[in-house]
Structure formats: structure tokens, C-alpha cells
Amino acid sequence: MxxxxxxxxxxxxxxxxxxxxxxxxxxxxxxxxxxxxxxxxxxxxxxxxxxxxxxxxxxxxxxxxxxxxxxxxxxxxxxxxxxxxxxxxxxxxxxxxxxxxxxxxxxxxxxxxxxxxxxxxxxxxxxxxxxxxxxxxxxxxxxxxxxxxxxAVSDEWTLPAxxxxxxxxxxxxxxxxxxxxxxxxxxxxxxxxxxxxxxxxxxxxxxxxxxxxxxxxxGALGVWTHHLKELAYYEHYRLGNYSGPAVKMGAGIQAFEIYEKANALGVTAVGGEGKTVGVAGGYVLGGGHSPLSSRYGLAADQVLALEVVLADGRFVTVTEQSDPDLFWALRGGGGGTYGIVTSLISRVYPKLPVTVSTFSFTTGANVSVDTFWAGVRAYMQRFPVNADAGTYAYFWVMSTGPDAFEFLMNPFFAVNHTVAEFDALMRPWFAELDQLGIGYQPNTTYYDNFYAAWDAGFPLETVGTVTMMTGSRLFPRANFEDAARFNQTFAALRATVSAGYPLLAFNLKADLPTGYADNAANPAFRQTLMHAITSTSWTSNASRPAIRQQMDHFTDVVLGEWRRTCPEAGAYMSEADVLEPHFQQAFYGSNYPRLYALKQRYDPTGLFFAPTGVSSENWHVQSLDGLPDQNGRLCRV
Known part of the structure; x- marks a missing residue:
């Protein structure tokens, strides 16, 4: 042509x-x-x-x-x-x-x-x-x-027109x-x-x-991979030490697409909680936690091969056998860092049932503030048991007014549990809620496959807004099993919510499954029992200096209290504070020196830059408004 x-x-x-x-x-x-x-x-x-x-x-x-x-x-x-x-x-x-x-x-x-x-x-x-x-x-x-x-545009605008x-x-x-x-x-x-x-x-x-x-x-040239939607299933795939079913998916495949297709094929794929998350792109490259993580680990752990365009423009296939260093780095070392992935091959698993339950409780005439928090505390004490049972919980704790709070489970995702097994797992916590006089009404449904449970259980969310900033922390197991650390952690979380900042959190674990190839995912993930997120917001007419002051307070004070409970831990890079101090340790942990050295090998000129990405400290964005955004010139420091 x-x-x-x-x-x-x-x-x-x-x-x-x-x-x-x-x-x-x-x-x-x-x-x-x-x-x-x-x-x-x-x-x-x-x-x-x-x-x-x-x-x-x-x-x-x-x-x-x-x-x-x-x-x-x-x-x-x-x-x-x-x-x-x-x-x-x-x-x-x-x-x-x-x-x-x-x-x-x-x-x-x-x-x-x-x-x-x-x-x-x-x-x-x-x-x-x-x-x-x-x-x-x-x-x-x-x-x-x-x-x-x-x-027409103004009618659809979600911010001031x-x-x-x-x-x-x-x-x-x-x-x-x-x-x-x-x-x-x-x-x-x-x-x-x-x-x-x-x-x-x-x-x-x-x-x-x-x-x-x-x-x-x-001023960037963007590479938009959204329409790379090809997908193939291999019932008997072999590579290295792996033998079993696998899928190959293009970089544009999203969670709802791979889940639906896997279910039709009679298997289960590991992907994100969010319905529109792109599975084979930055999600898996950043580690990727999943409703299946407590059972199968991170999405990055599933990857067996990747097709990648490197910084020199060459197209290569990366496996543990062909390039163990790059194979290690791509799986968890961050998106937009070492190359552009066009597809990857991942393990899949047999179909498995899931019990999904939603419920809530609040302060009220018969539930004081202290009683409410006693109910939340009783739940958090159950994190080790729940995660070790292979479950995944997505919950909110938020202030709804002066001395008013709500706990929302949306949902509890009990992988490979019948309703009876779910009830047995919840019984100790529910008994404590009963004793405290806290009312709750679980809406519990059993599904014989992951896709139906996930589709029914998780909402389609809208997160992005120019008047909000988020931050997160991966709270380790020690914070829930050591009494002193648990007290400090619970006090910090209660203080956060009481100050008006919402708590959105996931109770999960993300251990590297036995026999799987090691990768560059944040080591903090391997110890975590809670991935917690909070946010701050401002009015649409706030001045830029006021916004920056609020951002800095959020980073240093609000999230600083979280960091003090587990300074050795970190945060999930894809759902984190862009101003996270010492991002190298927070997002990459002990892997950072090796990741940085590999960055110099595979991208010596720094073509691939991403905020908080590996070697991003070598560059500076000359922001036009003084905020941590990408609206200015990118220069070498």
C-alpha cells in the first residue's frame, strides 16, 4: 500500500x-x-x-x-x-x-x-x-x-461549564x-x-x-493502544516450567472483556477490580492487585511472556528464558518505563465460585461514635483470617456529618466460598456487632463463577476529577498482628476519617505464589493486608497557591500519619499520591537500584518518562501553574 x-x-x-x-x-x-x-x-x-x-x-x-x-x-x-x-x-x-x-x-x-x-x-x-x-x-x-x-459540551460538563x-x-x-x-x-x-x-x-x-x-x-506524542483488542486462548500452553491454560491479550483489553471471554471459555483470569481497567497495560506493569489476589497473587505474577517495543524502536519478545532481567523489570516495575507492551500471555485458572455480600452500618440513636468505631476495629482485627481464607473485601469508612459515620461493605468478595462458608467466616465479627448493638443486614448471593460475581459485585466507578487528590498506603500484616502496631494503625485511620477524609480500602494479601517467577512488584505488596486510599478535595474556584498548600498538608500530615505506622512499607504506584516523598522506596522498595540500572541499559536516553516512574528523578516538568501536573515542558535536571 x-x-x-x-x-x-x-x-x-x-x-x-x-x-x-x-x-x-x-x-x-x-x-x-x-x-x-x-x-x-x-x-x-x-x-x-x-x-x-x-x-x-x-x-x-x-x-x-x-x-x-x-x-x-x-x-x-x-x-x-x-x-x-x-x-x-x-x-x-x-x-x-x-x-x-x-x-x-x-x-x-x-x-x-x-x-x-x-x-x-x-x-x-x-x-x-x-x-x-x-x-x-x-x-x-x-x-x-x-x-x-x-x-452540547456545556450540558455534559461535570465541572463548572x-x-x-x-x-x-x-x-x-x-x-x-x-x-x-x-x-x-x-x-x-x-x-x-x-x-x-x-x-x-x-x-x-x-x-x-x-x-x-x-x-x-x-507537547507529547501519544501512543494510544486502546484498540489492540486481540485475544487468544491456549488450552495447553507450555513455556519454561509452565504447562497449562493461558491467554494472550492485546494491550487494549479491559477487565470486563477478559473476564467475559474467560468465563465463556470455562476459565478464570486475574485482572483488576475496576470494570474498565486496561489489564495488559499499566495495570499489570505496575503490579496489579485483583479480587483474586488473596488466592493467586498479583496480576504481574501471572505473566509468562510479553511483546514489547523498546526505546530503540525494536520489537522483541520477552520471557524468563529470552531476557530474564527485562522480564523481571516489566512485571511490576511500572508502566511507561521500559517499553510499550503490545500484548502479553498470562496464566488462567479453572472456574471457581464466589459468594458476594454487601452491607453497612452507621452511627445513630443506639450506636454512639465510640460504639461505631468499636465495630470497625473488630472488623480490622479479622484482616489476617479473612485474607488467609482467600477473600477480598472492598469497603468504605466515612464521615457523614458531625459525629456521624458510615461503614459500607461494597462488597465482601468471598472467593471459593459457599454462603455457609461465608457465614462461618463472618460469624465472629457479626457476633461482636450484635453484642455492640450495631445493626446490619447482609445481602448475600452465591455465584458459580467469578465473572458473574464480579459483574454483580463491583460498581462502575468515576474517580478522576480536577478538584481531588488521592493517596494510599499498603499496610503490612504486622500492623494487624502486633497489638501495639495495630493500636497505632487503628488510631491513625480513625483520626483520618474523623478529620473528614474518607477511607476506601481493600483487605487482601498478595503473596507471590510458590514456584512463580520473581518480579519487580513492590515488595510491600508481599506483606500487605490492607491497601488503603484516602483523598482531599477543594472547590473549583480555589486559587493555585491554596490548592498546593492543601496538597502539601495532605501529603505531609494526613498521609504522614499513615506512613509512621509502617515506615518500612510502601504504596501501590498506580493508586497513589503523586507527591509521595521518597517515591523510590514507597513504590519500588528494595527493587529500585536494580530497576534504575536496567532503565539505563534499556532506555539510556530517557525516552520513556512517567511521573514517579523509575529514573523520573532525572527529569523535571516545568509546571505552568505550580501544581504537580504534566502541563509544562519536560527537562533534564
């Missing part, structure tokens, strides 16, 4: 930072009136002996040296160099840029010209998207300005300037090479569930 375009349009200013290239292109333009620009991909064989499973159709379309030779023939060597693979013979590609070096922004003179983006789009086969703000129709400064369309007609600017903020809507590996490779060679910031995004904004970046 080829596309034609006038040479002057295709080539002029392809590399605006190089006058020599511009001269060469001008000479080429006068020599020819048109040039044929091929879609930069070639089909390779689907067989993949490294993973012992074939490539997906999307993965058979790759960028190769032969393809780049054709691109060079069409564009000329200097212009085509924008899309070359990284080379070990290029000394500048082997170390981080000099301090003060920054990624380009659209207003920079060296920013690729519109004609460059046009050629890039043609090489991609038309997959490039130029980002437009949602409220562009409300701003006269954008070509999309249209009052009727603006009214856009009011931009007065002339105030409408910007992209921290969103990518362009994104590649990926449907082939070749497109990922082209994007990686183009960003690296042109000095652009690069981000990868599937669903964007990460709390810290890893998939955003001002």
Missing part, C-alpha cells in the same frame, strides 16, 4: 532544526514534482518460537530495516533519519541528555513542521490524531468554535499534542523512533486509569 503527495509538501522542513537538511530537501523538491510515500510496515511470519505462541495479526505488521530502506528511497536519507531505529554506534543515544536539555513544545522553532506530521501520518497509514480540547467549540481561538456544539467566549484561552494542558491510534506494531515502532529522533516527549496510554497521570504530557 502506498500514498502519493507532492514532494514539496512531503519533505520541506522535515527536520526544521537542521538547515542542511532543509537545503537538501529544497534541492530534492526542485528535482521532482512528487514522491511516493509507502506505509512503513511489512508482514512477517506469525510464528514466534520464543513465546511458543503466534504473533497477533497486528504484531505481524512490523517496521524493519528493509522497510526503512524503502522509506529512505522515498524521502532521502536525512529526512528518513527521523524514523530510524536507535543505534549503538550513535554515542548520543547511549546516555541521558545534558542537564537543561528539554523536550520540544509546539511553539519551539525545532518543532516538526505540519508537513513533517503529514508525512509521519502517511507512514502510519493515516493513524495520527491531532488532539483537540473537549471545549474547543467554546473557544473562538480554535477552528472548532461553534456555539451550538459548545452548548466552559466560559471561554470572553477570549480566555482553551489549551490542551497536559494532554498529548498528537496521538497514534495504534492498530499495528509498526505504528508503535514509528512513533517511538520519531519521538526519540525528533526530541519529542513520548507517552503511552490505554485507558488512563493511573492516578498520577503517567499517560499525559504537554
Amino acid at each position: 502506498t500514498l502519493s503527495t507532492p514532494l514539496a509538501v512531503a519533505l520541506l522542513a522535515l527536520w526544521t532544526a537542521s538547515p542542511a537538511t532543509a537545503t537538501a530537501v529544497s534541492a530534492a523538491a526542485s528535482a521532482s514534482a512528487s514522491v511516493t510515500i509507502p506505509v512503513a510496515a511489512t508482514a512477517v511470519a506469525a510464528t514466534n518460537p520464543i513465546a511458543n505462541a503466534p504473533f497477533f495479526p497486528s504484531e505481524t505488521l512490523q517496521l524493519t530495516d528493509g522497510v526503512l530502506a524503502r522509506v529512505q528511497a522515498a524521502l532521502g536519507s536525512e529526512a528518513a533519519a527521523l524514523f530510524d531505529f536507535g543505534s549503538s554506534t550513535n554515542a548520543s543515544s547511549l546516555s541521558l541528555p545534558r542537564p537543561g536539555t528539554c523536550k520540544l513544545l509546539p511553539d519551539d522553532a525545532a518543532w516538526p513542521a505540519p508537513s513533517t506530521w503529514s508525512v509521519f501520518d502517511q507512514l502510519l497509514g493515516g493513524a495520527l490524531i491531532k488532539t483537540v480540547p473537549l471545549a474547543a467549540s467554546c473557544s473562538p481561538s480554535w477552528p472548532q468554535y461553534n456555539q451550538t456544539a459548545c452548548d 466552559p466560559d471561554l467566549a470572553s477570549g480566555s484561552s482553551c489549551t490542551l494542558g497536559g494532554y498529548s499534542s498528537y496521538a497514534v491510534n495504534v492498530s499495528t506494531v509498526a505504528q508503535v515502532q514509528l512513533a517511538v523512533n520519531f519521538a526519540r529522533n525528533a526530541g519529542l516527549r513520548l507517552v503511552a496510554k490505554n485507558t488512563g486509569h493511573d492516578f498520577n497521570g503517567k499517560s499525559t504530557g504537554a
